[in-house]
Amino acid sequence: MAKTNKTTMPVPVGYQMLVALPPQGEKIGNVFIPDDLKSREHTASIVGNIVAMGPDCYLDKAKFPTGPWCKIGDWILMRSYSGTRFKIKGHEFRIINDDTAQAVVNDPRFIERA
Numbered sequence: 816m817a818k819t820n821k822t823t824m825p826v827p828v829g830y831q832m833l834v835a836l837p838p839q840g841e842k843i844g845n846v847f848i849p850d851d852l853k854s855r856e857h858t859a860s861i862v863g864n865i866v867a868m869g870p871d872c873y874l875d876k877a878k879f880p881t882g883p884w885c886k887i888g889d890w891i892l893m894r895s896y897s898g899t900r901f902k903i904k905g906h907e908f909r910i911i912n913d914d915t916a917q918a919v920v921n922d923p924r925f926i927e928r929a
Contacts (some may be wrong), residue, residue, distance in 0.1 A: 823903055827869040827910055834863035834893070836907040837923060862923045865889050865911060865916075872913040885916050892918040895928060 828831045837860075865868050873883035885891050898911035920926055 824867070825901075825908075825910070827867050827872075829869045829875075830871045830875075830913045831869045831910050832865055832872060832913060832916070833867040834861050834891070834898070834909045834911055836909065838906070860907075861892055861895055861928050862920060862926045863891060863893060865891060866908070868913070878914065881887050884913075885919050890920040890923040891916040892920055892926065897926050911929075 825833060858861065865885060868887060873879045890927035893909075893911055893915050894917070897915050900909050902908070
């Protein structure tokens, strides 16, 4: 992940979560991936790491009766193209709603978008 400091990172508000996307590889096996394809695949990424959570995440007892679905540091699955996408120093992040996390992933290296 690109080096950042706390002053460059946005702080999620309300029920929003800040999610970092994993870096994309330059090649698959011996085949180099063109920049436009890397960009499309990264934009459609479905896995990310929760970096920060707003103060209201998972507080709605009616919506989350069993408590939070995930926590800071978890790798999660989310919908393609979800949230507000942006980059800091070349690294992509998203801000998503707390209910956008669809699963916690133990090892994101084996997850591919179908």
